Protein backbone atom coordinates (compact mmCIF):
# COMPACT_ATOMS: atom_id res chain seq x y z
CA UNK A 1 0.00 0.00 0.00
CA UNK A 2 1.72 3.13 -1.18
CA UNK A 3 2.03 6.11 1.09
CA UNK A 4 1.29 4.36 4.34
CA UNK A 5 3.14 5.24 7.52
CA UNK A 6 3.72 3.67 10.85
CA UNK A 7 1.00 4.24 13.42
CA UNK A 8 0.82 3.15 17.03
CA UNK A 9 -1.11 0.11 15.93
CA UNK A 10 1.19 -2.77 15.00
CA UNK A 11 1.15 -4.24 11.57
CA UNK A 12 -0.62 -7.55 11.68
CA UNK A 13 -0.55 -10.55 9.52
CA UNK A 14 -2.18 -8.82 6.57
CA UNK A 15 -3.65 -12.02 5.36
CA UNK A 16 -5.51 -14.61 7.31
CA UNK A 17 -7.85 -17.46 6.60
CA UNK A 18 -10.50 -16.29 4.17
CA UNK A 19 -13.88 -15.98 5.80
CA UNK A 20 -12.60 -16.86 9.26
CA UNK A 21 -10.83 -14.84 11.90
CA UNK A 22 -9.88 -16.62 15.06
CA UNK A 23 -13.07 -18.58 14.88
CA UNK A 24 -14.95 -15.32 15.04
CA UNK A 25 -17.91 -14.08 13.08
CA UNK A 26 -17.66 -12.77 9.54
CA UNK A 27 -16.39 -9.19 9.89
CA UNK A 28 -18.48 -8.14 6.92
CA UNK A 29 -21.70 -8.89 8.75
CA UNK A 30 -23.76 -5.94 9.78
CA UNK A 31 -23.01 -5.73 13.45
CA UNK A 32 -19.76 -7.62 13.69
CA UNK A 33 -16.39 -6.16 14.61
CA UNK A 34 -14.79 -9.45 15.33
CA UNK A 35 -12.88 -9.98 12.12
CA UNK A 36 -10.42 -7.18 12.77
CA UNK A 37 -7.24 -8.25 14.45
CA UNK A 38 -5.39 -5.56 16.33
CA UNK A 39 -2.10 -5.82 18.11
CA UNK A 40 -0.60 -2.98 20.04
CA UNK A 41 2.96 -2.43 21.18
CA UNK A 42 2.17 -0.93 24.56
CA UNK A 43 -0.66 0.67 26.47
CA UNK A 44 -1.12 4.32 25.68
CA UNK A 45 -3.52 7.21 25.79
CA UNK A 46 -5.30 6.22 29.00
CA UNK A 47 -6.21 9.85 29.45
CA UNK A 48 -7.25 10.38 25.86
CA UNK A 49 -10.11 12.78 25.27
CA UNK A 50 -12.39 13.21 22.29
CA UNK A 51 -10.78 16.57 21.53
CA UNK A 52 -7.20 15.34 21.21
CA UNK A 53 -5.59 16.77 18.09
CA UNK A 54 -4.90 13.58 16.14
CA UNK A 55 -7.96 11.37 16.23
CA UNK A 56 -7.37 7.69 15.52
CA UNK A 57 -9.88 5.74 13.49
CA UNK A 58 -10.40 2.20 12.30
CA UNK A 59 -12.30 1.39 9.10
CA UNK A 60 -13.25 -2.27 8.71
CA UNK A 61 -13.84 -4.16 5.47
CA UNK A 62 -13.54 -7.66 4.03
CA UNK A 63 -9.89 -8.71 3.86
CA UNK A 64 -10.05 -9.10 0.06
CA UNK A 65 -10.93 -5.45 -0.56
CA UNK A 66 -8.62 -3.84 2.00
CA UNK A 67 -6.37 -2.30 -0.66
CA UNK A 68 -9.38 -0.66 -2.29
CA UNK A 69 -10.34 0.87 1.05
CA UNK A 70 -6.75 2.04 1.60
CA UNK A 71 -6.80 3.74 -1.81
CA UNK A 72 -10.11 5.38 -0.99
CA UNK A 73 -8.56 6.75 2.20
CA UNK A 74 -5.59 8.05 0.20
CA UNK A 75 -8.02 9.85 -2.15
CA UNK A 76 -9.49 11.52 0.93
CA UNK A 77 -5.99 12.76 1.75
CA UNK A 78 -5.34 10.23 4.53
CA UNK A 79 -1.65 9.29 4.32
CA UNK A 80 -1.37 8.16 7.95
CA UNK A 81 -2.77 4.69 7.61
CA UNK A 82 -1.89 1.18 8.59
CA UNK A 83 -3.30 -2.06 7.21
CA UNK A 84 -4.75 -4.53 9.70
CA UNK A 85 -6.39 -7.87 9.14
CA UNK A 86 -9.84 -6.89 7.80
CA UNK A 87 -9.39 -3.20 8.35
CA UNK A 88 -7.29 -0.09 7.97
CA UNK A 89 -6.30 2.03 10.97
CA UNK A 90 -5.75 5.68 10.21
CA UNK A 91 -5.15 9.06 11.76
CA UNK A 92 -7.19 11.98 10.51
CA UNK A 93 -8.75 15.17 11.78
CA UNK A 94 -12.37 15.12 12.91
CA UNK A 95 -13.29 16.85 9.65
CA UNK A 96 -11.61 14.18 7.49
CA UNK A 97 -13.10 11.48 9.73
CA UNK A 98 -16.59 12.85 9.13
CA UNK A 99 -15.86 13.04 5.39
CA UNK A 100 -14.74 9.39 5.45
CA UNK A 101 -18.17 8.38 6.82
CA UNK A 102 -19.84 10.03 3.83
CA UNK A 103 -17.42 9.04 1.09
CA UNK A 104 -15.90 5.61 1.83
CA UNK A 105 -17.64 3.30 -0.62
CA UNK A 106 -16.09 0.02 0.56
CA UNK A 107 -15.86 0.34 4.38
CA UNK A 108 -18.16 -1.89 6.43
CA UNK A 109 -17.90 0.18 9.62
CA UNK A 110 -15.76 2.84 11.25
CA UNK A 111 -14.64 3.25 14.86
CA UNK A 112 -13.06 6.20 16.62
CA UNK A 113 -10.30 4.80 18.82
CA UNK A 114 -10.63 5.97 22.43
CA UNK A 115 -7.59 4.41 24.10
CA UNK A 116 -5.24 1.46 24.35
CA UNK A 117 -5.27 0.07 27.87
CA UNK A 118 -3.40 -2.66 29.75
CA UNK A 119 -5.69 -5.64 30.14
CA UNK A 120 -3.81 -8.64 31.48
CA UNK A 121 -6.57 -9.01 34.05
CA UNK A 122 -10.09 -7.62 34.31
CA UNK A 123 -9.00 -5.61 37.38
CA UNK A 124 -6.10 -4.05 35.48
CA UNK A 125 -8.43 -3.15 32.61
CA UNK A 126 -11.02 -1.61 34.97
CA UNK A 127 -8.40 0.53 36.72
CA UNK A 128 -6.98 1.80 33.44
CA UNK A 129 -10.39 2.41 31.86
CA UNK A 130 -11.58 4.38 34.90
CA UNK A 131 -8.89 6.98 34.10
CA UNK A 132 -10.32 7.71 30.62
CA UNK A 133 -12.16 11.05 30.53
CA UNK A 134 -15.48 9.45 29.70
CA UNK A 135 -17.62 12.60 29.75
CA UNK A 136 -15.71 13.79 26.67
CA UNK A 137 -16.77 10.60 24.83
CA UNK A 138 -20.18 9.51 26.12
CA UNK A 139 -23.36 11.53 26.57
CA UNK A 140 -25.39 11.04 29.77
CA UNK A 141 -28.62 10.77 27.73
CA UNK A 142 -27.45 8.01 25.39
CA UNK A 143 -27.43 4.42 26.69
CA UNK A 144 -24.38 2.43 25.62
CA UNK A 145 -23.45 -1.16 25.10
CA UNK A 146 -20.09 -2.95 25.07
CA UNK A 147 -18.96 -5.46 22.44
CA UNK A 148 -15.90 -7.42 23.60
CA UNK A 149 -13.80 -8.92 20.81
CA UNK A 150 -11.34 -11.41 22.33
CA UNK A 151 -8.83 -12.54 19.75
CA UNK A 152 -6.23 -14.63 21.55
CA UNK A 153 -6.17 -17.35 24.17
CA UNK A 154 -5.12 -14.99 26.99
CA UNK A 155 -7.93 -12.53 26.36
CA UNK A 156 -10.45 -15.31 25.83
CA UNK A 157 -9.52 -16.66 29.25
CA UNK A 158 -10.78 -13.39 30.77
CA UNK A 159 -14.21 -13.96 29.25
CA UNK A 160 -16.56 -11.52 27.53
CA UNK A 161 -18.74 -10.98 30.60
CA UNK A 162 -15.76 -10.00 32.81
CA UNK A 163 -14.46 -7.56 30.17
CA UNK A 164 -17.89 -5.93 29.76
CA UNK A 165 -18.34 -5.69 33.54
CA UNK A 166 -14.85 -4.19 34.02
CA UNK A 167 -15.54 -1.53 31.40
CA UNK A 168 -19.08 -0.66 32.51
CA UNK A 169 -17.82 -0.32 36.12
CA UNK A 170 -14.93 1.84 34.91
CA UNK A 171 -17.26 4.13 32.98
CA UNK A 172 -19.53 4.53 36.02
CA UNK A 173 -16.46 5.35 38.15
CA UNK A 174 -15.16 7.78 35.54
CA UNK A 175 -18.43 9.70 35.47
CA UNK A 176 -18.69 9.64 39.29
CA UNK A 177 -15.25 11.27 39.54
CA UNK A 178 -16.33 14.08 37.23
CA UNK A 179 -19.65 14.50 39.07
CA UNK A 180 -21.44 14.33 35.69
CA UNK A 181 -24.55 12.14 35.32
CA UNK A 182 -23.58 8.78 33.81
CA UNK A 183 -25.21 7.19 30.76
CA UNK A 184 -27.11 3.96 31.28
CA UNK A 185 -25.27 0.74 30.46
CA UNK A 186 -27.76 -1.18 28.35
CA UNK A 187 -26.47 -4.62 27.37
CA UNK A 188 -28.79 -6.48 24.99
CA UNK A 189 -30.86 -3.38 24.59
CA UNK A 190 -32.55 -2.42 21.35
CA UNK A 191 -32.64 1.20 22.49
CA UNK A 192 -32.60 3.72 19.69
CA UNK A 193 -29.28 5.54 19.35
CA UNK A 194 -27.48 2.88 21.33
CA UNK A 195 -23.83 3.79 21.52
CA UNK A 196 -21.47 0.84 21.02
CA UNK A 197 -18.05 0.61 22.60
CA UNK A 198 -15.93 -2.07 20.98
CA UNK A 199 -13.31 -3.60 23.29
CA UNK A 200 -10.68 -5.36 21.24
CA UNK A 201 -8.34 -7.48 23.37
CA UNK A 202 -5.11 -9.02 22.23
CA UNK A 203 -1.75 -9.71 23.88
CA UNK A 204 -2.78 -8.10 27.15
CA UNK A 205 -3.89 -4.83 25.53
CA UNK A 206 -7.44 -3.57 25.14
CA UNK A 207 -8.07 -1.16 22.28
CA UNK A 208 -11.31 0.67 22.89
CA UNK A 209 -13.18 2.04 19.91
CA UNK A 210 -16.49 3.86 19.70
CA UNK A 211 -18.54 2.70 16.74
CA UNK A 212 -19.06 5.86 14.72
CA UNK A 213 -20.93 4.33 11.77
CA UNK A 214 -24.14 3.48 13.62
CA UNK A 215 -25.75 1.16 11.09
CA UNK A 216 -23.35 -0.74 8.82
CA UNK A 217 -22.14 1.46 6.00
CA UNK A 218 -23.47 -0.72 3.18
CA UNK A 219 -26.88 0.50 4.32
CA UNK A 220 -26.96 3.56 2.12
CA UNK A 221 -30.66 4.22 2.70
CA UNK A 222 -32.01 3.39 -0.80
CA UNK A 223 -32.30 -0.41 -0.92
CA UNK A 224 -35.75 -1.88 -1.73
CA UNK A 225 -36.73 -5.54 -1.25
CA UNK A 226 -37.68 -7.70 -4.23
CA UNK A 227 -34.58 -9.41 -5.65
CA UNK A 228 -33.26 -12.71 -4.27
CA UNK A 229 -29.56 -12.25 -5.09
CA UNK A 230 -28.52 -8.66 -4.49
CA UNK A 231 -24.90 -7.66 -4.09
CA UNK A 232 -23.99 -5.75 -0.99
CA UNK A 233 -23.46 -2.09 -1.92
CA UNK A 234 -19.90 -2.09 -0.54
CA UNK A 235 -18.99 -5.14 -2.66
CA UNK A 236 -20.57 -3.58 -5.76
CA UNK A 237 -18.47 -0.44 -5.23
CA UNK A 238 -15.33 -2.56 -4.71
CA UNK A 239 -16.00 -4.44 -7.97
CA UNK A 240 -16.26 -1.16 -9.88
CA UNK A 241 -13.17 0.34 -8.27
CA UNK A 242 -11.16 -2.86 -8.80
CA UNK A 243 -12.18 -2.69 -12.48
CA UNK A 244 -10.75 0.84 -12.60
CA UNK A 245 -14.13 2.48 -13.17
CA UNK A 246 -14.03 6.22 -12.50
CA UNK A 247 -17.09 7.36 -14.43
CA UNK A 248 -15.20 8.62 -17.47
CA UNK A 249 -16.32 5.76 -19.77
CA UNK A 250 -19.77 4.30 -20.53
CA UNK A 251 -20.95 1.66 -18.05
CA UNK A 252 -23.35 -1.19 -18.85
CA UNK A 253 -24.77 -3.83 -16.50
CA UNK A 254 -26.74 -6.22 -18.75
CA UNK A 255 -27.85 -8.41 -15.79
CA UNK A 256 -28.65 -5.59 -13.42
CA UNK A 257 -31.12 -7.33 -11.08
CA UNK A 258 -32.01 -4.70 -8.48
CA UNK A 259 -29.45 -2.28 -9.97
CA UNK A 260 -26.81 -2.25 -7.23
CA UNK A 261 -23.79 -2.08 -9.57
CA UNK A 262 -25.14 0.60 -11.85
CA UNK A 263 -26.42 2.71 -8.94
CA UNK A 264 -23.02 2.56 -7.22
CA UNK A 265 -21.53 3.32 -10.66
CA UNK A 266 -23.69 6.42 -10.99
CA UNK A 267 -22.52 7.60 -7.55
CA UNK A 268 -18.89 7.17 -8.61
CA UNK A 269 -19.48 8.93 -11.95
CA UNK A 270 -21.20 11.84 -10.20
CA UNK A 271 -18.59 12.07 -7.44
CA UNK A 272 -21.57 11.64 -5.15
CA UNK A 273 -21.01 10.63 -1.53
CA UNK A 274 -22.56 7.14 -1.11
CA UNK A 275 -23.89 7.86 2.40
CA UNK A 276 -25.19 11.35 1.70
CA UNK A 277 -28.88 10.34 1.90
CA UNK A 278 -28.68 8.80 5.35
CA UNK A 279 -31.14 10.44 7.72
CA UNK A 280 -30.30 12.81 10.52
CA UNK A 281 -29.05 10.98 13.65
CA UNK A 282 -28.23 7.85 11.60
CA UNK A 283 -24.48 7.86 12.19
CA UNK A 284 -23.15 6.66 15.54
CA UNK A 285 -20.94 9.72 16.03
CA UNK A 286 -24.03 11.96 16.13
CA UNK A 287 -24.71 10.45 19.57
CA UNK A 288 -21.26 10.87 21.06
CA UNK A 289 -20.23 13.64 23.43
CA UNK A 290 -17.65 15.08 21.06
CA UNK A 291 -20.10 15.46 18.15
CA UNK A 292 -19.45 18.75 16.32
CA UNK A 293 -22.75 19.46 14.58
CA UNK A 294 -21.52 22.62 12.83
CA UNK A 295 -18.50 20.79 11.40
CA UNK A 296 -20.67 17.86 10.30
CA UNK A 297 -23.07 20.24 8.55
CA UNK A 298 -20.13 21.93 6.79
CA UNK A 299 -18.69 18.59 5.61
CA UNK A 300 -22.14 17.39 4.41
CA UNK A 301 -22.80 20.66 2.57
CA UNK A 302 -19.39 20.47 0.91
CA UNK A 303 -20.10 16.88 -0.19
CA UNK A 304 -23.44 17.95 -1.72
CA UNK A 305 -21.80 20.89 -3.50
CA UNK A 306 -19.00 18.71 -4.90
CA UNK A 307 -21.41 16.40 -6.75
CA UNK A 308 -21.41 16.75 -10.56
CA UNK A 309 -24.69 17.66 -12.22
CA UNK A 310 -24.35 14.82 -14.73
CA UNK A 311 -22.02 11.86 -15.22
CA UNK A 312 -19.20 12.39 -17.75
CA UNK A 313 -20.27 9.23 -19.64
CA UNK A 314 -23.63 7.40 -19.91
CA UNK A 315 -24.78 4.48 -17.76
CA UNK A 316 -26.96 1.61 -19.03
CA UNK A 317 -28.74 -1.22 -17.20
CA UNK A 318 -30.89 -4.10 -18.40
CA UNK A 319 -32.15 -7.47 -17.23
CA UNK A 320 -34.10 -10.28 -18.83
CA UNK A 321 -36.84 -9.94 -16.20
CA UNK A 322 -39.09 -6.84 -16.56
CA UNK A 323 -39.93 -6.96 -12.83
CA UNK A 324 -36.22 -6.60 -11.93
CA UNK A 325 -35.76 -3.72 -14.37
CA UNK A 326 -38.70 -1.98 -12.69
CA UNK A 327 -37.20 -2.68 -9.25
CA UNK A 328 -33.82 -1.31 -10.38
CA UNK A 329 -35.47 1.82 -11.74
CA UNK A 330 -37.43 2.39 -8.51
CA UNK A 331 -34.31 1.78 -6.44
CA UNK A 332 -32.32 4.24 -8.56
CA UNK A 333 -35.12 6.77 -8.04
CA UNK A 334 -34.78 6.36 -4.26
CA UNK A 335 -31.01 6.75 -4.64
CA UNK A 336 -31.71 9.89 -6.70
CA UNK A 337 -29.71 8.77 -9.74
CA UNK A 338 -32.52 7.33 -11.89
CA UNK A 339 -32.33 10.10 -14.49
CA UNK A 340 -28.68 9.32 -15.13
CA UNK A 341 -29.26 5.64 -16.05
CA UNK A 342 -30.90 4.27 -19.23
CA UNK A 343 -32.90 1.16 -18.21
CA UNK A 344 -34.27 -1.46 -20.61
CA UNK A 345 -35.55 -5.03 -20.57
CA UNK A 346 -33.48 -7.40 -22.67
CA UNK A 347 -31.86 -10.81 -22.71
CA UNK A 348 -28.09 -10.39 -22.73
CA UNK A 349 -28.04 -12.56 -25.86
CA UNK A 350 -30.00 -9.83 -27.73
CA UNK A 351 -28.00 -6.86 -26.57
CA UNK A 352 -25.91 -4.52 -28.76
CA UNK A 353 -23.19 -2.29 -27.32
CA UNK A 354 -24.70 1.14 -26.57
CA UNK A 355 -21.32 2.82 -27.28
CA UNK A 356 -18.13 1.87 -29.16
CA UNK A 357 -16.23 1.36 -25.90
CA UNK A 358 -16.87 1.19 -22.19
CA UNK A 359 -16.98 -1.10 -19.16
CA UNK A 360 -19.44 -4.00 -19.08
CA UNK A 361 -19.94 -5.12 -15.50
CA UNK A 362 -22.07 -8.12 -14.55
CA UNK A 363 -22.81 -10.25 -11.54
CA UNK A 364 -23.62 -13.49 -13.37
CA UNK A 365 -26.45 -15.66 -12.03
CA UNK A 366 -25.43 -18.57 -9.83
CA UNK A 367 -25.92 -22.17 -10.76
CA UNK A 368 -28.07 -23.01 -7.79
CA UNK A 369 -30.44 -20.20 -8.67
CA UNK A 370 -30.92 -20.92 -12.37
CA UNK A 371 -30.18 -24.64 -12.57
CA UNK A 372 -26.77 -26.16 -13.32
CA UNK A 373 -27.56 -27.24 -16.88
CA UNK A 374 -28.54 -23.73 -17.87
CA UNK A 375 -25.44 -22.17 -16.34
CA UNK A 376 -23.02 -23.63 -18.89
CA UNK A 377 -25.22 -22.49 -21.79
CA UNK A 378 -25.56 -19.00 -20.34
CA UNK A 379 -21.80 -18.68 -19.75
CA UNK A 380 -21.14 -19.81 -23.36
CA UNK A 381 -23.59 -17.14 -24.59
CA UNK A 382 -21.99 -14.43 -22.42
CA UNK A 383 -18.51 -15.26 -23.77
CA UNK A 384 -19.74 -15.39 -27.37
CA UNK A 385 -21.62 -12.07 -27.18
CA UNK A 386 -18.62 -10.37 -25.54
CA UNK A 387 -16.21 -11.67 -28.19
CA UNK A 388 -18.48 -10.98 -31.17
CA UNK A 389 -20.05 -7.63 -30.23
CA UNK A 390 -18.09 -5.98 -27.44
CA UNK A 391 -14.57 -6.02 -28.86
CA UNK A 392 -13.89 -2.39 -27.87
CA UNK A 393 -15.12 -2.93 -24.32
CA UNK A 394 -13.55 -4.02 -21.06
CA UNK A 395 -15.53 -6.46 -18.94
CA UNK A 396 -15.70 -7.12 -15.20
CA UNK A 397 -17.54 -10.36 -14.48
CA UNK A 398 -18.32 -11.52 -10.96
CA UNK A 399 -18.73 -15.29 -11.03
CA UNK A 400 -18.91 -17.97 -8.33
CA UNK A 401 -15.61 -19.81 -7.80
CA UNK A 402 -17.46 -22.98 -8.78
CA UNK A 403 -18.87 -21.52 -12.03
CA UNK A 404 -18.10 -23.15 -15.39
CA UNK A 405 -15.61 -20.41 -16.25
CA UNK A 406 -14.10 -22.27 -19.19
CA UNK A 407 -17.49 -22.02 -20.93
CA UNK A 408 -16.94 -18.25 -21.18
CA UNK A 409 -13.98 -18.83 -23.51
CA UNK A 410 -12.38 -15.58 -22.30
CA UNK A 411 -8.85 -14.94 -21.13
CA UNK A 412 -9.08 -12.57 -18.14
CA UNK A 413 -6.09 -10.32 -17.55
CA UNK A 414 -6.76 -10.53 -13.79
CA UNK A 415 -8.74 -12.83 -11.52
CA UNK A 416 -9.49 -11.45 -8.07
CA UNK A 417 -10.89 -13.72 -5.35
CA UNK A 418 -13.65 -12.07 -3.32
CA UNK A 419 -16.38 -13.15 -0.90
CA UNK A 420 -20.00 -12.45 -1.75
CA UNK A 421 -21.48 -13.06 1.69
CA UNK A 422 -20.52 -16.66 2.40
CA UNK A 423 -19.99 -17.47 -1.27
CA UNK A 424 -16.49 -17.55 -2.78
CA UNK A 425 -16.51 -15.63 -6.03
CA UNK A 426 -13.99 -14.43 -8.61
CA UNK A 427 -13.90 -11.06 -10.29
CA UNK A 428 -12.69 -11.65 -13.85
CA UNK A 429 -11.25 -8.54 -15.51
CA UNK A 430 -11.21 -8.94 -19.27
CA UNK A 431 -9.56 -6.56 -21.77
CA UNK A 432 -7.24 -3.63 -21.21
Ligand SMILES: C[S@@+](CC[C@H](N)C(=O)[O-])C[C@H]1O[C@@H](n2cnc3c(N)ncnc32)[C@H](O)[C@@H]1O
Pocket residue numbers: 227229230231232254255256257258259260261318319320321324346347348349363364365366378
Ligand atom coordinates in the same frame (compact mmCIF):
# COMPACT_ATOMS: atom_id res chain seq x y z
C1 LIG B 1 -27.03 -12.43 -9.57
S1 LIG B 1 -28.34 -11.50 -10.26
C2 LIG B 1 -27.72 -9.85 -10.32
C3 LIG B 1 -27.99 -9.13 -9.02
C4 LIG B 1 -27.56 -7.71 -9.03
N1 LIG B 1 -26.12 -7.56 -9.12
C5 LIG B 1 -28.11 -6.99 -7.80
O1 LIG B 1 -27.31 -6.56 -6.93
O2 LIG B 1 -29.31 -6.92 -7.65
C6 LIG B 1 -28.29 -11.99 -11.94
C7 LIG B 1 -29.35 -11.35 -12.80
O3 LIG B 1 -29.18 -11.82 -14.14
C8 LIG B 1 -30.44 -11.86 -14.75
N2 LIG B 1 -30.33 -12.74 -15.93
C9 LIG B 1 -30.28 -14.10 -15.96
N3 LIG B 1 -30.15 -14.52 -17.22
C10 LIG B 1 -30.12 -13.42 -18.01
C11 LIG B 1 -29.98 -13.21 -19.41
N4 LIG B 1 -29.87 -14.24 -20.26
N5 LIG B 1 -29.98 -11.94 -19.87
C12 LIG B 1 -30.11 -10.89 -19.02
N6 LIG B 1 -30.25 -11.04 -17.68
C13 LIG B 1 -30.25 -12.29 -17.19
C14 LIG B 1 -31.37 -12.35 -13.67
O4 LIG B 1 -32.72 -11.97 -13.95
C15 LIG B 1 -30.78 -11.68 -12.41
O5 LIG B 1 -31.48 -10.51 -12.10
